[in-house]
Amino acid sequence: MRQVFAANLIRSRRAKGLSQETLAYEAEVNRTYISKLEKGSTWVGLEVISKLSAVLGVEPADLLQKPPKRASRRKAE
Template sequence: MDIRQLFARNLRAAREVKGLSQEALAYEAGLDRTYISSLERGRYYASLKAIERIARVLELDPAELLRKDEASARSQ
């Protein structure tokens, strides 16, 4: 799994845990909803500034959005 796919998976999971829609996350982060959607589908690489904004809204350390879990680490 490349870093873009890893970020996409972690972003979606964190957003769902917080109970936020893509639209709500985008609004709170000052980003466009279609950008959030594209990030979650792994279509774009997120900028560091976007990662920072998203992490702030999700109340996470930005590194959490790039962290591998045990299952994905073993499969590589």
């Protein structure tokens, strides 16, 4: 679950064109904490999810949503 959150956080942050530092400042959390979240090396609390989602303009659940499974591709024969 941490890796899913990490991937969604990175994708959402980049889509908004924010640096880790800017996101941390606007969400009122430490920049090194953002880095740890994006590496998937620490757990995130509900309050922080709420702060991050507000800054990123996404629903909190979007940050926890597993990506849809991709259809397998067959090699052209």
